[in-house]
Amino acid sequence: MAQPGAQTGLQSFPALLARNAQQMADKPAYREKEFGIWQCWSWRETAEEVEALALGFLNLGVNEGDFIAIIGRNRPPLYWAMVAAQMVGAVPVPLYQDAGAEEMAYVLGHCGARFIIAGDQEQVDKVIEVQDQLHQFEHLIYLDPRGMRKYDHTTLHDYAHIQDQGRAAKDELTPELDRRRARLDYDTICVMLYTSGTTGRPKGVVLSNRNVIESARFSSEFDHLTSGEDILSYLPMAWVGDFVFSVGQAYWNGFCVNCPESEDTMMSDLREIGPTYFFAPPRVFEGQLTNVMIRMEDATPFKKRLFDWGMAHARKVGTAVLDGRPVSFMDRVKYAIGNLTVYGPLKNTLGFTRIRVGYTAGEAIGPEIFEFYRSLGINLKQLYGQTEATVFITAQPDGEVRSDTVGVPCPKVELKIEENGEVYYRSPGVFVEYYKNPESTAGTKDAEGWVATGDAGFIEPETGHLRIIDRAKDVGKMADGSLFAPKYVENKLKFYPNILEAVVFGNGREECVAFINIDLAAVGNWAERNNIGYSSYQELAGHPQVLATIQDHVEETNRSVAEDTMLSGCQVHRFVVLHKELDADDGELTRTRKVRRRIIEEKFADIIAALYDGSKSVSTRTEVTYEDGRKGAISATLEIRDAAVVPVATQKVAAE
Amino acid sequence: MLDDSEGYVTTDGRKIGGVVMEMKNITLRFGGVVAIKDISFDIREGEIRAIIGPNGAGKSSMLNVISGFYVPQEGEVWFRGAKRPPMKPYEVARQGIARTFQNIALFEGMTVLDNVMTGRLTQMSQNIFTQALWKGKAEKEEVENREMAEKIIDFLEIQRIRKTPVSRLPYGLKKRVELARALVAEPKLLLLDEPMAGMNVEEKEDMSRFILDVNDEFGTTIALIEHDMGVVMDLSDRVVVMDYGKKIGDGTPDEVRRNQDVIDAYLGVAHD
Structure with missing residues (x-):
């Protein structure tokens, strides 16, 4: 090597x-x-x-x-x-x-x-x-x-x-x-990063200088990074991504790392810096898009019409322009006008004027959100990575970007798919070991250096792109033997701005049920515009009109899930809108905001039981932890709703 | 113990210095109404001094006497070893006394930063013409003032709303901006008129922390009026209790809590 x-x-x-x-x-x-000025x-x-x-x-x-x-x-x-x-x-x-x-x-x-x-x-x-x-x-x-x-x-x-x-x-x-x-030297330990741990205790991932420097080098070449880049470092320092971008690539290329004034000022700092290389989990992009939409609702009719016209045209040709595909002359002229009147000012407001390469990773991003940014001419791409791989496993090359794949293997990365669908990789970035945990090290990395990702996926034969379906251990079988992939359905649900989080259950059962968390920013804004009064998150979450809206979303998702013959068994039959937001402080999410299924399953066992026994409502009492560590409890009576499903009888035949 | 002119040491180990401000036999009347009747007390260097009492007890009037807004008919106000003649409020401000108001008194249309900068007014020496030219001294002064304003903005954690017009802010934040404007004047004595009024528990906790931090970090002497007994007892070193314009108690929170007159006033025993 x-x-x-x-x-x-x-x-x-x-x-x-x-x-x-x-x-x-x-x-x-x-x-x-600091003190209102960028110190350098x-x-x-x-x-x-x-x-x-x-x-x-x-x-x-x-x-x-x-x-x-x-x-x-x-x-x-x-x-x-x-x-x-x-x-x-x-x-x-x-x-x-x-x-x-x-x-x-x-x-x-x-x-x-x-x-x-x-x-x-x-x-x-x-x-x-x-x-x-x-x-x-x-x-x-x-x-x-x-x-x-x-x-x-x-x-x-x-x-x-x-x-x-x-x-x-x-x-x-x-x-x-x-x-x-x-x-x-190359074998010295460079850093130890604790994984957030969707199951059990956090594990200390040991990365050597070789891992980090080589990963930084290959990925910099992949995206043609130079010493002229500006990045905004606002993601947790304990996260491998931040270490690789803000230390690894920054030192390798010699580019500038910009730190925001405080957590709350991140958005205005982003606008002031105008990074050329940007990295964010989908929720940041979602949040920004929600903000834009809310503000456009309040804009003057002229501005709103201009915005709608511009965005309609961008949806039509924007991504084609970005990818360099053929676009008619008239459409190019119109796009240029749009750029002058809508896209340019909008990108400026978002802080994306100078962006050359943007990445989203960590979770699946909604196709509409992804397309929105790309149609504005922002080169937003997807990346698939892990702490154990020093981030990079696959990434999307310029011009081959789609919302449903995570791209082709990064330079020097080899991929293989096991029979059960689990994705394995081998690369210069493969971690040294889990600190003081040889059993886990041996369980994850084999003698030849292949590492199990824990994710199930497949490589698209035509394009060579990797598609991830779900966590391998979460993929199960329904009682009738059809495939159960909760994350697939959850992601579809989460693409609705009103839904912040969703958890789908159904492994080994006859049918699937779901927990839903509303997004307070989006639903709260909707309530305000429609004069719906509420005094708490809990009250808003239980409002009949909110439930009706969520039901529409669930039913729409069911129709979309039913189209995929492999996964049509995963349609949500019954759901409940939870009275509290799932929270890392309560152990329900990891610090990187991934759902901890087992813990949620145990904690809300009474609600799950009610979802399956056909009752119309359930009374429950939940323990919550406040930010300072104190504990309290909230009680609530939750309404359980049935959602229409598309009959799947044909699919069952196909499965046999 | 409190008569010791050398000061005293608080329960949490802070050293309190000599008398900064002394009120001697103050009486304040509005026509026939006696708002304050023959009240005397002192405020010492570095302490947090509270004035409490039920509604209409004369607390705000007292604070207005201290800030020079009201001139008492009888009695003397001594500040830093000298008797203070009747003064205009801005002259009092120049002496190093800053205040916040019970009903927020900010410039609603201006941004937070501009509001905070107005607190530096008493520190400015340049006239309107040199400032318009913005050369030499005027520029230097403006930069210094901005530095101080930014220091306070950082201290009170309001960076995020620096450029937001005050009218768009929620109540709790407006209170914090008002505190920032008072602090930026680098006061020797800070007067807070009901800093926690109308706040929820979380906002009260935040504000309490900021008041303690101000006292700790800048060594500012603080006099405050507050309704919330729990907050007062936790925050202050010494407490004056007023009722119907009279002083009915004065001492440490513990002493005041045990004072029968105070208990009566708060439990509403009939007055004769």
């Missing part, structure tokens, strides 16, 4: 940093909006900051092989901390900042972190709460000193002080730092 890093000596991120600081010294490396650090300044912190780590007694946990929202100093940790031979472990204290205690205890870097007081408080359970934990470093003056500072340090101490001891510690830096 070709090893570009081996030839050039660029086998670690500290080495890439040194290269960038030399070759692109004055080019912006990081920006962060060049590569040379970044190298200085990272080195000061690394020296500070040495001064504090960080050993090679130590784990340094990093918790907080995306901020340049926290990205620097990852590379500074690598520089001294330690392993950075970014954690999800919205995890509760107990969840955090498990991960911190599992990796045995001696040092923890926390973004602000909130994170510091969580660590202090659980520090008695952490035997190896020694020092806590915080970034934002606000509110922490009165804390006991024996094991608590200000980030800036650690850097100052590092600078002060520079002469004394530099030889040791150089020694450690020189020992880094």
